[in-house]
Amino acid sequence: MLALGKLLELTLAGREPTEKIQLTREGARLHWLAQGALEVTPPASEDCGLDLLLSAGIHGNETAPIELLDRLLQGIASGQLIPRARILFLFGNPEAIRRGERYVEQDINRLFSGRHEQASGFEALRANELERLAAAFFIREGRERLHYDLHTAIRASKIEQFALYPYAEGREHSAAQLARLNAAGVEAVLLQQKVGITFSSYTYAHLGAEAFTLELGKARPFGQNQAVNLDLLEKRLREIIEHCEPATTTLDGLQLFSVAREVIKHSDAFRLHLPADIENFSELPAGYLLAEDIAGTRWVVEEQGARIIFPNPKVKNGLRAGILIVPAQL
Numbered sequence: 001m002l003a004l005g006k007l008l009e010l011t012l013a014g015r016e017p018t019e020k021i022q023l024t025r026e027g028a029r030l031h032w033l034a035q036g037a038l039e040v041t042p043p044a045s046e047d048c049g050l051d052l053l054l055s056a057g058i059h060g061n062e063t064a065p066i067e068l069l070d071r072l073l074q075g076i077a078s079g080q081l082i083p084r085a086r087i088l089f090l091f092g093n094p095e096a097i098r099r100g101e102r103y104v105e106q107d108i109n110r111l112f113s114g115r116h117e118q119a120s121g122f123e124a125l126r127a128n129e130l131e132r133l134a135a136a137f138f139i140r141e142g143r144e145r146l147h148y149d150l151h152t153a154i155r156a157s158k159i160e161q162f163a164l165y166p167y168a169e170g171r172e173h174s175a176a177q178l179a180r181l182n183a184a185g186v187e188a189v190l191l192q193q194k195v196g197i198t199f200s201s202y203t204y205a206h207l208g209a210e211a212f213t214l215e216l217g218k219a220r221p222f223g224q225n226q227a228v229n230l231d232l233l234e235k236r237l238r239e240i241i242e243h244c245e246p247a248t249t250t251l252d253g254l255q256l257f258s259v260a261r262e263v264i265k266h267s268d269a270f271r272l273h274l275p276a277d278i279e280n281f282s283e284l285p286a287g288y289l290l291a292e293d294i295a296g297t298r299w300v301v302e303e304q305g306a307r308i309i310f311p312n313p314k315v316k317n318g319l320r321a322g323i324l325i326v327p328a329q330l
């Protein structure tokens with residue numbers, strides 16, 4: 001296998017490769033661009049016209065998706081997987097990955113779409129670098145642009161694998177993309193209603209990519225991801241990479257939700273009235289007092305069929321401490 005196939009090993013060791021460009025026997029070019037960043041270019045005659053950005057490790061403790069990207073890249077570097085798309089592999093927060101922590105100083109996934117300019121520290125610099133790498137990758141006109149930002153969640157979930165589909169004014173969510181996710185084992189999609197500050201929101205709203213955050217199970221350390229079954233997703237990604245994806249249009253079984261409200265923590269007085277072990281997608285009855293904050297602020301559930309995802313009272317002030325969602329249709 002080509003040495004650049006070991007991007008994860010290099011990233012964990014904080015090392016730069018001596019050779020930054022290598023060619024597979026089949027003529028695909030692997031180019032190490034920066035720490036945790038590697039671009040794959042198929043021979044021009046094989047190129048199917050897709051630019052595919054695959055990122056993981058935006059949160060350093062979410063290891064199952066990092067292992068998945070490692071397998072895909074090693075497959076390419078060993079000639080077992082023949083790329084027919086341009087691919088950018090990104091391991092988002094190398095220092096947090098090395099420490100096995102969600103983040104070190106700041107959550108990188110709250111620093112996109114310019115937010116890094118109002119922040120300091122290495123995670124702000126890294127968010128800027130990731131934006132620059134993604135923008136340079138998606139510079140070519142007339143090609144399909146697709147970004148999957150792979151995550152695992154802090155808590156267990158009633159729906160194990162789901163996607164968050166960003167929002168941009170004037171753009172419609174794509175049924176074809178939802179069908180592709182359905183075939184990849186994604187069980188539910190949350191349609192965002194406003195522009196966000198996450199990595200997938202940035203590539204969707206600013207770079208014109210179809211982009212998704214994929215939540216794939218519960219976060220566990222490296223080597224302990226047996227309970228996270230990524231078989232269907234991995235199969236689909238291999239097919240996308242090799243341009244041999246079976247046609248599919250069915251949305252059967254795919255559950256759709258939209259964001260009713262983001263619960264923002266404003267102060268240290270914030271209190272979330274949920275059990276510590278509550279699962280994502282738990283239903284909350286109308287009238288339920290979900291949270292309280294400074295100056296008598298109260299979050300009371302008003303929506304019928306409301307559910308909660310990502311409840312987290314420990315986030316920094318000003319950030320999202322949960323999302324209230326409701327069933328939706330395209």
Ligand SMILES: O=C(O)CCC(=O)N[C@@H](CCC(=O)O)C(=O)O
Nearest residue numbers: 109151153154155164198213310
């Ligand atoms: O489990 C949790 O509470 C958070 C899991 C996670 O990291 N989710 C992403 C979602 C990104 C998005 O909204 O597209 C995040 O919070 O950054």
Ligand SMILES: [Zn+2]
Nearest residue numbers: 059062151152
């Ligand atoms: Zn995450």
